[in-house]
Amino acid sequence: MIYFPDAGQMKAADRYTIDVLGIPSLELMERAAESCVQIMEAEGIDLSKICVICGSGNNGGDGFAIARMLKEKKLDVELVFIGKEVSCTEETRRQMQLFQKVGGRISNTYEEKEYSVIVDAIFGVGLSRPIEGKYFEIIESLNRSKAVRVAVDIPSGISADTGCVMGTAVRADLTVTFQKRKLGLIFYPGCEYAGRVFIADIGICTEKMEEDAETVFSYEPSLFSELLPERKPDSHKGTYGKVLIIAGSKGMAGAAYLNALSAYRTGAGLVQIYTVEENRMILQQLLPEAIITAYDSYDEEEVRGLLTWADVVCIGSGIGVNECSEKILEMVVKNVQVPCVVDADGLNILAGHPQYLEGISAGQFVFTPHLKEMSRLTRIDVETLKSRRIDAARAFAEKYPVVCVMKDARTVVACAGRQTYVNISGNAAMAKAGSGDVLAGIITGLLAQGKDCFEGACIGVLLHGMAGDAAKVEKGSYSVLARELADGIAAVLSRKED
Ligand SMILES: NC(=O)C1=CN([C@@H]2O[C@H](COP(=O)(O)OP(=O)(O)OC[C@H]3O[C@@H](n4cnc5c(N)ncnc54)[C@H](OP(=O)(O)O)[C@@H]3O)[C@@H](O)[C@H]2O)[C@@H](O)CC1
Ligand SMILES: Nc1ncnc2c1ncn2[C@@H]1O[C@H](COP(=O)(O)OP(=O)(O)O)[C@@H](O)[C@H]1O
Ligand SMILES: [K+]
Incomplete structure (x- = not known):
């Protein structure tokens, strides 16, 4: 059987893995970022000019870690942080510092440039309301780019529960999703916005979720x-x-x-x-x-x-x-x-x-x-x-x-x-x-x-x-x-x- 969690179930699985199994949140984030980098490389994506766009939640934290890892490979990485500093999670704040430690610079404005790839780490399963204002403008703008778009966990703007577009959403060519394909990547239009989906095993324990009566499944x-x-x-x-x-x-x-x-x-x-x-x-x-x-x-x-x-x-x-x-x-x-x-x-x-x-x-x-x-x-x-x-x-x-x-x-x-x-x-x-x-x-x-x-x-x-x-x-x-x-x-x- 294949299981498709919604946002709440995925967050509960994250929490269980962190609190009960004792795998630190930051470690999971490192694994998430590593898997994104590996998949981008394995898929032969042109990494000559990279833009990573981060929000303030843990999805943004993944983005900072991805940017750091790419920078350590001496690649040309620009990082745009469009979240609110006050809303940053502890892990995201830490990842931001680690990125700066390797000489990474953070910009707060997204400009349309000739990037070869854009990494979308704005919102993940924590998207909680329709996208408006500057987030809306930026997502529309990066959808106009000719760059390959890689979504981290789920394209920003897609509801992980329903696959609906919450105002607007990133149209990804490829999505690296962690541990399980979220429901929102199964239902249309989320399924189409995600492009090709890769599932990365980062060690989040999903056993409890698989037993949950509320979980949605499919046959292999x-x-x-x-x-x-x-x-x-x-x-x-x-x-x-x-x-x-x-x-x-x-x-x-x-x-x-x-x-x-x-x-x-x-x-x-x-x-x-x-x-x-x-x-x-x-x-x-x-x-x-x-x-x-x-x-x-x-x-x-x-x-x-x-x-x-x-x-x-x-x-x-x-x-x-x-x-x-x-x-x-x-x-x-x-x-x-x-x-x-x-x-x-x-x-x-x-x-x-x-x-x-x-x-x-x-x-x-x-x-x-x-x-x-x-x-x-x-x-x-x-x-x-x-x-x-x-x-x-x-x-x-x-x-x-x-x-x-x-x-x-x-x-x-x-x-x-x-x-x-x-x-x-x-x-x-x-x-x-x-x-x-x-x-x-x-x-x-x-x-x-x-x-x-x-x-x-x-x-x-x-x-x-x-x-x-x-x-x-x-x-x-x-x-x-x-x-x-x-x-x-x-x-x-x-x-x-x-
Ligand atoms: N350790 C872990 O748990 C792991 C988690 N992992 C990663 O974390 C992701 C989940 O992270 P998350 O729960 O922090 O939520 P996330 O998707 O970053 O968004 C929350 C932020 O967005 C904001 N916001 C929401 N909607 C908004 C809107 N419409 N418009 C504007 N702002 C909006 C919200 O702001 P607020 O509501 O507080 O104002 C908050 O700041 C998951 O998808 C995976 O990538 C992996 O690294 C594996 C380990
Ligand atoms: N794009 C699609 N992808 C997968 N299945 C589809 C698609 N479009 C239709 N179907 C399937 O075809 C069937 C159409 O059923 P229905 O609308 O009742 O047709 P009809 O009444 O003409 O027999 C449903 O089982 C639906 O799931
Ligand atoms: K995302």
């Missing part, structure tokens, strides 16, 4: 195959689950097709699609492997029978919001006894009828809203959701006992009592209609093979992104179609057998 894509359900030699189609897909409306056969295809590609044993009569022939031809049952109008007994048959249900993709789909959804949500994925219009219906969710069982539902659907469900606007993704997904999963898969370029999976997952696979080729239907099918396929709702959701989101990455290799960022994500599933899963 290289260890993906260990997460998959087993395929046993002595098995038959019943071993891998009977899947009921309730999807598609007139003109939306594709949603049902993509759900079902993806569930099959992920390994489900038998898939039945329940859809409107108009889609029967289309789906039969598109996916002869699926059983098709069709309806003209709401038939409670038929739905009840299908629920009894199914080991897993996926409902909502392209079902439309109308009287019939509302009745089917209400019936399913109130009566389903097996794991159930609710997607798209299923969620839009629930947004208008939250009473359907009263009394639902815990650990049985996976909801897969994109941000707009999440906004409808929570009545929180999309911009606010973007600025507090983790909190919003967690709050929803606390309010309703469901696994909440809040989809975006970085999908978040929250479940009460579990650490929150954030996904790091996938790419912009997936920003196309139908991708979400594929995800709902993948998660359903994993649940059919016995994964619990939370694991099935996390592994499904990872697999979906990896399938997108495989599809991008084949078709490029512009041309991938949602159905080709299903080919990507096959490409990823077949690697397990290699």
